Amino acid sequence: MSVTTFSYPKLATLRDVAAFRAHCQGHNIALPCDDTLLDKTTSPLAHSIVIAGRSLSNRFAIQPMEGWDASPDGSPSDQTIRRWQRFGLSGAKLIWGGEAVAVCPEGRANPNQLMLNAHTKPGIAHLRETLLKAHKQATGDSDTPFIGLQLTHSGRWCRPNRRDFTEPRITFHHPILDRRQNLAPDYPLLTDSELRALTEEYIRTALLAYEIGFDFVDIKHCHGYLLHELLAGHTRAGDYGGAFENRTRFLRETVQGIRSVAPGLTVGVRLSAFDFVPFRPDSEQGGRGVPDMAEGSLPYRYGFGVCEENPVEYDLTETFQLFDLLSELDIPLVNITAGSPYYNPHIQRPAYYPPSDGYLPPEDPLEGVARQLEVCRELKRRYPHITLVGSAFTYLQEFLPYVAQAAVREKWVDFVGLGRMVLSYPELPSDLLNTGTLQKKLLCRTFSDCTTAPRNGLISGCYPLDAYYKTRPEYATLLALKRTNRRK
Ligand SMILES: Cc1cc2nc3c(=O)[nH]c(=O)nc-3n(C[C@H](O)[C@H](O)[C@H](O)COP(=O)(O)O)c2cc1C
Numbered sequence: 001m002s003v004t005t006f007s008y009p010k011l012a013t014l015r016d017v018a019a020f021r022a023h024c025q026g027h028n029i030a031l032p033c034d035d036t037l038l039d040k041t042t043s044p045l046a047h048s049i050v051i052a053g054r055s056l057s058n059r060f061a062i063q064p065m066e067g068w069d070a071s072p073d074g075s076p077s078d079q080t081i082r083r084w085q086r087f088g089l090s091g092a093k094l095i096w097g098g099e100a101v102a103v104c105p106e107g108r109a110n111p112n113q114l115m116l117n118a119h120t121k122p123g124i125a126h127l128r129e130t131l132l133k134a135h136k137q138a139t140g141d142s143d144t145p146f147i148g149l150q151l152t153h154s155g156r157w158c159r160p161n162r163r164d165f166t167e168p169r170i171t172f173h174h175p176i177l178d179r180r181q182n183l184a185p186d187y188p189l190l191t192d193s194e195l196r197a198l199t200e201e202y203i204r205t206a207l208l209a210y211e212i213g214f215d216f217v218d219i220k221h222c223h224g225y226l227l228h229e230l231l232a233g234h235t236r237a238g239d240y241g242g243a244f245e246n247r248t249r250f251l252r253e254t255v256q257g258i259r260s261v262a263p264g265l266t267v268g269v270r271l272s273a274f275d276f277v278p279f280r281p282d283s284e285q286g287g288r289g290v291p292d293m294a295e296g297s298l299p300y301r302y303g304f305g306v307c308e309e310n311p312v313e314y315d316l317t318e319t320f321q322l323f324d325l326l327s328e329l330d331i332p333l334v335n336i337t338a339g340s341p342y343y344n345p346h347i348q349r350p351a352y353y354p355p356s357d358g359y360l361p362p363e364d365p366l367e368g369v370a371r372q373l374e375v376c377r378e379l380k381r382r383y384p385h386i387t388l389v390g391s392a393f394t395y396l397q398e399f400l401p402y403v404a405q406a407a408v409r410e411k412w413v414d415f416v417g418l419g420r421m422v423l424s425y426p427e428l429p430s431d432l433l434n435t436g437t438l439q440k441k442l443l444c445r446t447f448s449d450c451t452t453a454p455r456n457g458l459i460s461g462c463y464p465l466d467a468y469y470k471t472r473p474e475y476a477t478l479l480a481l482k483r484t485n486r487r488k
Contacts, residue, residue, distance in 0.1 A: 008361070008364035008365070008366070009023065010352060010445075011395075011396070011397045011398065011399060012397065012398070012445070014399075017033065017034075017035055017399065017402050018035075020033065020399045020402070021033055023366075024366065024370075027364060027366075027367075029364065029366050029367055029370045030370055030374060031366070031369065031370050031373065031403050032373075032403060032406035032407050032409075032410050032412055033399065033402050033403050033406050034402045034405045034406045034409075035402070037401055037402065037405060037432075037436050038405065039436055040433050040434065043405060043433070044059065044405055044408040044409040045058060045059045045060065045401075045404060045405055045408055045416065045432070045433065046058050046059070046433055047059065047408070049387065049414060049415075051094075051146055051266070051332060051333060051387055052146075052215070052216070052266040052332055052333075054146055054215070055143070056093035056094060056143075056145070056146055057093055057141070057143060058091070058092065058093045058429065058433060059093075059404075059408045059414065059415050059416055060090065060091070060092035060093065060094070060415065060416055060418060060429040061092055061093075061094035061095070061096050061335070061389045061415040061416065061417045061418070062087045062090055062092045062094070062095050062096060062098075062417075062418060062422055063096055063335075063389075063391060063417045063418060063419035063422075064096055064097035064098060064099045064100055064150045064218070064270070065083065065087075065099055065419055065420075065422065065423060065460075066099040066100050066109070066113065066114075066454075066460065067079055067080055067083050067099065067459055067460045067461060068110050068112050068113070068163075068453075068454040068458075068459050068460050069083075069112055069459040069460070069461075070112045070113060070114045070115075071112070072111055072112065073115075073119065073120065074102070074105075074108075074113070074114055074115025074116070074117065074119075074120045075114075075119075075120045075123035075124075076114060076123045076124065076126070076127050077112075079459060079461070080099075080114065080127065081126070081127060081130055082468070083099075083423075083461075084098055084127045084128075084130055084131045084134075085130050085131065085133075085134045086134070086422065086426035087131055087134075087422065087426065088130065088131035088132065088133065088134030088135040088137075088138065088145075089134045089135070089137075089138045089426050089427060089430075090135075090138075090418070090422055090426045090427060090428065090429045090430060091135065091138050091139045091427075091429050091430035091433065092145065092418070092429045093143075093145045093146065094145060094146050094389065094415050095131065095145050095146070095147040095148065096148055096150070096218065096268075096270065096335050096389060096417065097148045097149055097150025097218045097220075097270070098127065098128075098131070098147070098148070098149060098150065099114065099150060100113065100114075100150050100152040100154075100220065100225075101113070101114040101115065101116050101124070101149055101150060101151060101152065101205075102114065102115045102116075102152055102153065102154070103115075103116070103151050103152065103153055103198070103201040103202050103204075103205040104153065104198070104201045105160055106158065106160050106167070106169065107152065107153030107154055107155075107158060107160070107169070107198075107201075107226070108154060108158060108159070108160040109152070109154035109157055109158065109159060109225075110159045110160075110163050110454065111159065111160060111161060111162065111163060112163075112459070113154075116149070116151075116205045116208050116209060117205075117208070118208070121208055121211075121212060124149075124209075124212060125212045125213070128147060128212060128213060128214065131145075131147065132144055132145075132147075138427075138430055139430065146215045146216070147214055147215050147216075148214060148215060148216040148217060148218050148266075148268055149209040149212075149214045149216075149217050149218070150217075150218040150220050150270065151202055151205055151206065151209075151217050151218060151219060151220060152220045152225055152226075153169070153198060153201075153225065153226040153227070154169075154225050154226065155168070155169050155170065155171065155190075155224070155225050155226030155227075155228075155229050156168045156169070156170050156174075156177065156181070156224060156225075156226075156229055157224060157225060157342055163454075163457040164457055166181060168181055168183060168187075169190050169226065170183070170187065170189055170190065170229070171189060171190055171195075171226070171229050171230050171233050171236055171240065171241070172189065172229070172232075172233045172234075172235050172236040172241065172302070173185065173187070173189075173235070174302045175294045175296065175297050175302070176277070176278045176292055176293075176294050176297060176302075176343075177278060177302075177343060179294065180278070180343075189236070190226075192238045192239045192240055195230075195239075195240050195250060196253075198226075198250075199250060199253050199254050199257060200257070202219065202254045202257070202258070203254065203257035203258055203261055205217075206258040206261070206262055206265060206267075207258075207261045207262050209265070210261075210262035210264065210265040214265070215265075215266055216265065216266035216267060216268050216333065217258065217265060217266075217267060217268070218268045218269060218270050218335070219251060219254055219255065219267060219268075219269055220269075220270050221251065221269055221270065221271045221272065222270045222271055222272040222337050222340075223272060223337065223339070223340045223341060223342075223348065224272075224339075224340030224341075224342050224343060227250060227251065228271075228272050228304065228340075230247055230250055231247050231248070231304040231318075231322070232247075232275070232302055232303050232304040233246075233247050234247075234301040234302070235301055235302070244318065244321055248322065248325055251269070251325070251329075252325070252329065255267055255329050255331070266332060266333065267329075267331055267333075268331065268332070268333035268334065268335065269326060269331055269333075269334050269335070270334075270335040270337060271319075271322070271334055271335070271336060271337065272304065272305070272337055272338050272339055272340065272348075273305055273314075273316070273319050273336045273337070273338060273375050273376075273379065274304075274305035274306060274314030274315075274316065274319065274338050274339070274347075274375055275303040275304055275305055275306045275314075275338065275339050275340070275344070275347075276291070276303070276306060276311055276312050276313075276314075276339055276344045276347055277291045277292065277293060277297070277300055277303070277306070277311035277312060277344070278291075278292045278343035278344055279291055279292060279343065279344045279346065279359060279362065280292040280359065281358070281359035281360070282359070285360075286360065287354075287359055287360045288359060288360045288361075288362055289344075289346055289354075289358070289359035289360060289361065289362040290359075290362065291311070291312055292343075293311075298311075304318060304319075305318060305319045314371075314375065316375065316378065316379075319375075319379070320382065323379060323382065323383050323386070326383075326386065327383065327385070327386065331386070332385075332386060332387055333386070333387050333389075334379075334386055334387070334388055334389070335388075335389040335391065335417060336372065336375060336376045336379065336388055336389065336390060336391060336413075337372070337391040337392070338371070338372050338375070338391075338392075341355075341451065345358050345451070346358075346359075346361050346362060346363065346365070346368055347368055347371065347372075348368075348392075349392065349394075349419065349420065349446075349451070350365035350366070350367075350368030350369050350392055350395040350446070351365060351395065351446035351447075351448050352365060352395075352445065352446045352447075353445075353446060353447045353448050354448055355448040355451035355452045355455055356448075356452040356455055356456060356481070356482070356485055357452075357455045358448070358451075365395045365446070366395065366396075368392060368395070369392045369393070369395050369396060369403075372390065372391055372392040373390055373392070373403075373407060373412050373413065374412075376388055376390045376391075376412055376413050377410075377411075377412035377413075380411055380412060380413065380414070381411075384411075387414045387415070388413055388414050388415070389413065389414065389415040389416075389417045390407060390412065390413030390415065390416060390417055391417045391419065392419075393416055393417065393418060393419075393421070394418065394419055394420040394421040394444050394446065395446055397443050397444070397445065398438065398440060398443060400421070400428075401432050401438065404416040420444045420446065420450060420462075421443070421444045423444065423450055423460075423461060423462040423466065424442050424443065424444040424462040424464070424465040424466060425438075425439065425442035425443060425444065425465075427439075427442075428442075441465075442465060444462065444465070445464070447463075447464050449462070449463040449464055449478060449482075450462060450463070452478065452481070452482070453474065453478055456477075456478075456481055458474040458477060458478060459472075459474055463475055463478055
């Protein structure tokens with residue numbers, strides 16, 4: 001049996017920016033990258049930008065990062081509060097959603113996902129206040145960050161009652177994912193009337209977020225969760241499937257409903273702007289990821305922003321159509337991401353080391369970063385009036401500042417979104433803006449423990465670098481689990 005060899009360098013082994021650029025050029029990886037970092041007075045990362053009438057004085061956004069650590073009733077726990085406090089300490093002026101917050105109990109991704117309702121409202125208000133206090137303490141600024149709440153229903157990936165038991169709420173049958181999830185051909189779909197009722201849950205939750213004082217809500221359309229799946233419902237019949245107008249009905253009606261109850265609340269969308277077919281580890285290639293193409297799955301009519309004939313390429317035709325609609329709906333703020341952490345994590349959160357349910361990278365993870373940024377750049381070029389947050393910067397590690405500075409200056413993105421990096425190194429934005437240097441020992445090296453832990457029923461966090469998690473009982477469990485996986 002032939003084993004394909006593949007290798008890509010660890011970024012920490014590249015000597016300097018010149019070596020990083022040479023690596024990218026040598027492998028046709030198109031990333032913007034500056035040679036030197038500018039100081040706060042001239043850096044594009046410190047250029048102000050106006051969103052919904054508010055001037056924000058830097059270009060860092062904290063991405064939504066869930067911890068699987070809320071209380072069973074949906075209120076924040078001490079760990080949740082600590083995470084939001086650290087988001088505040090970053091000094092970033094845009095806080096995208098904090099983390100996914102379920103609009104109803106059955107839509108939770110895990111039994112410890114935050115939920116917003118009348119009972120949990122004070123707890124979630126406290127989260128926001130904690131973040132604001134930490135931001136002020138860290139920056140001394142009087143201008144507050146622009147803070148959103150990410151509203152979600154986890155659809156196919158719901159686990160509302162047990163961490164180890166999925167209770168999928170699906171909108172169409174997917175030949176590959178249904179097989180993986182053992183869903184029978186007659187497994188029930190969410191009905192049109194259930195979807196209509198769910199619109200009301202989004203509107204109700206958005207109003208609560210507005211009353212708390214959040215500046216915006218994100219109607220989350222990404223990562224394979226319910227509203228992202230609806231965009232891909234080409235094969236669904238009825239009011240919410242088939243034609244583009246039907247697949248975007250939920251979005252239109254939710255936005256209109258929110259505007260009618262909370263006219264002052266800004267609405268944003270986090271969007272998986274493109275997708276690929278699900279991937280699986282290939283044992284013949286040492287566990288490397290390969291497309292999981294079930295017989296009969298071509299043309300691939302089960303994704304959004306993906307080429308139907310070759311579903312390992314993106315096709316932005318409908319993404320542009322969606323952006324036309326977002327423009328009509330006057331949505332000023334979109335956060336660009338891709339795919340799903342459940343079925344093609346390498347396009348969503350590029351990593352050197354895969355999570356326990358993943359596969360070895362099928363490409364240099366830098367290609368995953370470049371793909372997301374290239375799509376963001378194209379969208380920015382076509383829709384300059386929409387403020388765009390770019391994702392997947394963490395893998396860049398020590399080269400993140402050089403790429404981030406160039407990406408903002410060359411208008412590939414308006415905001416540099418930071419995900420995994422802020423779990424290990426929340427102060428990165430303020431260190432960079434104030435001192436022009438990074439604390440290398442805190443850089444996320446993409447070990448994927450923050451994904452492996454929740455996939456195995458543990459709380460998330462940066463186990464390798466955040467000392468807080470090393471003192472917790474989950475640390476020993478995670479180490480034992482990784483040891484067992486290595487032996488397999
Ligand atoms: C532990 C963990 C939790 C996450 N939680 C969310 C979430 O609640 N909502 C969301 O839209 N994305 C979530 N993401 C995705 C990140 O926001 C981000 O898109 C991804 O990590 C890639 O960015 P990065 O390279 O900066 O990490 C999560 C990612 C990780 C690793």
